[in-house]
Amino acid sequence: MLLTLYKTLDGDNVINKVLTNSENFTINLKSDTDIRSPEIVLKTVSSVDYKDYNYCHIPELNRFYFIRETVILNNTVFKLICETDCLETFKSDIISSNCYYMKEISAGEYGEVKVNKTGNQLVYNYISSIEMVESDNVILSLLKGKVYGS
Amino acid sequence: MAANIDVFFVEGENNFAIDIMEWDGYVYGAVLGTIPLGENFNLVEGDYPNNSRLVVKPNPGAEVLGVSVSDNTQSWDPGLGFSLVAGFYSAGINLAPYSTNGELATITADVIGGSGPVTLSPFNVLFLLNNEKLVKLSEVDIYRNTSGGSTERVNESEYVINLLSIPFEFPAEAIGPDVEIDMGSLSTGVIAPRINADIVTIQVGDITVGDLKNNSLDFYETTYELFLPFVSESIQLDYFDVIDKTISIQYVLDCYTGDVTVNISNGGEELISSFKAETGREIPIQLFGEASRQLTGFKGLYNDVKSAFIRKTSPELVESSYNLVSKNGNLTNVFGYVEVENINLKTSANLVEKTEILSLLLNGIYINE
Numbered sequence: 001m002l003l004t005l006y007k008t009l010d011g012d013n014v015i016n017k018v019l020t021n022s023e024n025f026t027i028n029l030k031s032d033t034d035i036r037s038p039e040i041v042l043k044t045v046s047s048v049d050y051k052d053y054n055y056c057h058i059p060e061l062n063r064f065y066f067i068r069e070t071v072i073l074n075n076t077v078f079k080l081i082c083e084t085d086c087l088e089t090f091k092s093d094i095i096s097s098n099c100y101y102m103k104e105i106s107a108g109e110y111g112e113v114k115v116n117k118t119g120n121q122l123v124y125n126y127i128s129s130i131e132m133v134e135s136d137n138v139i140l141s142l143l144k145g146k147v148y149g150s
Numbered sequence: 151m152a153a154n155i156d157v158f159f160v161e162g163e164n165n166f167a168i169d170i171m172e173w174d175g176y177v178y179g180a181v182l183g184t185i186p187l188g189e190n191f192n193l194v195e196g197d198y199p200n201n202s203r204l205v206v207k208p209n210p211g212a213e214v215l216g217v218s219v220s221d222n223t224q225s226w227d228p229g230l231g232f233s234l235v236a237g238f239y240s241a242g243i244n245l246a247p248y249s250t251n252g253e254l255a256t257i258t259a260d261v262i263g264g265s266g267p268v269t270l271s272p273f274n275v276l277f278l279l280n281n282e283k284l285v286k287l288s289e290v291d292i293y294r295n296t297s298g299g300s301t302e303r304v305n306e307s308e309y310v311i312n313l314l315s316i317p318f319e320f321p322a323e324a325i326g327p328d329v330e331i332d333m334g335s336l337s338t339g340v341i342a343p344r345i346n347a348d349i350v351t352i353q354v355g356d357i358t359v360g361d362l363k364n365n366s367l368d369f370y371e372t373t374y375e376l377f378l379p380f381v382s383e384s385i386q387l388d389y390f391d392v393i394d395k396t397i398s399i400q401y402v403l404d405c406y407t408g409d410v411t412v413n414i415s416n417g418g419e420e421l422i423s424s425f426k427a428e429t430g431r432e433i434p435i436q437l438f439g440e441a442s443r444q445l446t447g448f449k450g451l452y453n454d455v456k457s458a459f460i461r462k463t464s465p466e467l468v469e470s471s472y473n474l475v476s477k478n479g480n481l482t483n484v485f486g487y488v489e490v491e492n493i494n495l496k497t498s499a500n501l502v503e504k505t506e507i508l509s510l511l512l513n514g515i516y517i518n519e
Binding site: 010011012013014015016017018036084086087089090093094095096097098099100101102103104105106107108109110111112113114115116117118119120121122123124125126127128129130131132133134135136137138139140141142143 | 273274275276277278279280281284287308309310311312313314315316317318319320331332333334342345348352353354355356357358359360361363364365366367370379380399405406433456457458459460461462463464465466467468471472473474475476477478479480481482484486487488489490491492493494495496497498499500502503506507510511513514515516517518519
């Protein structure tokens, strides 16, 4: 079956990992191999340094794997200890499933928020378009007409 | 021949009528119209009868504040003494054409009308003073003849309803023409502008809150507080009244008391808030027959705040962390950091893998584009 080795800089909790330096091999797995955590034994190939790879894909098993350890068994044989990358392997299932989630907020998005606060308060003043002018105005209100007896 | 007739009106439509009468009272012609504040009115050129009488009549809702005439040709002596007769200002005037070459005379009348609705009580009159006019008024000596033939000093301040210092400039549109201040039968000789209305609207301005993120962070633990010039009260505004709106503030001033109704709107037909506040300071004066006058002090706030402003207070967020908003649905076209709290996971993964997926989703994942 086909084994493709990759290098990735992304973390374990990333979907749509960026995979580079692909290298294909044809392998045979032992009959008692755990497909969730396979250990893959490979012969040395002159142009390939297995230590440069940390990720792999076995299409026949429909799985992506993290290479957790690379063990040198002898001068000509390496063992790759792998673990299923569940996020990448089942990403289409995950992405298409309905869920209640929280995402990075951006413009136009409203709902409950979860934020990290520094503990400080920000204060902004928004000023009116009109500045009232101080004055010495005095309003004199008078009765109009005559007051009887005055 | 030309004469300038200055007629001071208040109020709006069809605010005056000028009847032109012959000496025997026959109304030869009449002019009816609306004169906006500060605009001129030309009495039309015509052949007017000799020794006519002009009667200046305010229409309902209007008031003639005064009438005067000047003759800029010196070709005739109007000899006018417009007097108030039966509620109208009336005067005799020689309107006969002063024609040397057969041309008709031209009469020009400058009519100054007020603007805005008249809310002035018919019982009262309001003047706008400044410190200079206030000093002049205070220096008026008041005497009258007694029945015994002697003179005595009297206090005409019983005509004074209030003397109210207001801290802000009075709106020009509510200020009428200069007229002499009369207290009852006493002409003080002090000229001051009359105030056209006792309820005056003052625009305090519009405020738009900018720098919005246009998302829930605009109101998360955020307060919007409106502070007002010369008014001690501040008011908390609801975020939904502020965001994406322009807040407009208006004072409605009671010229007798200094009380203001603060009206706050945000572009809609209805006010979002309206409340009563106090401004100004009653100037203590000795009133006739009163032993003392109570001091009221400042009724508003004098703190050098001359513009209304909205104070937005919100928590400072850690920029390097993620600020999240809740959503429902699937994660198609969702990118970046995501925490999934509940998911109806449809997958062929085995139980161990499902458990791991749920744990990863709960703790947060990144979805690259």
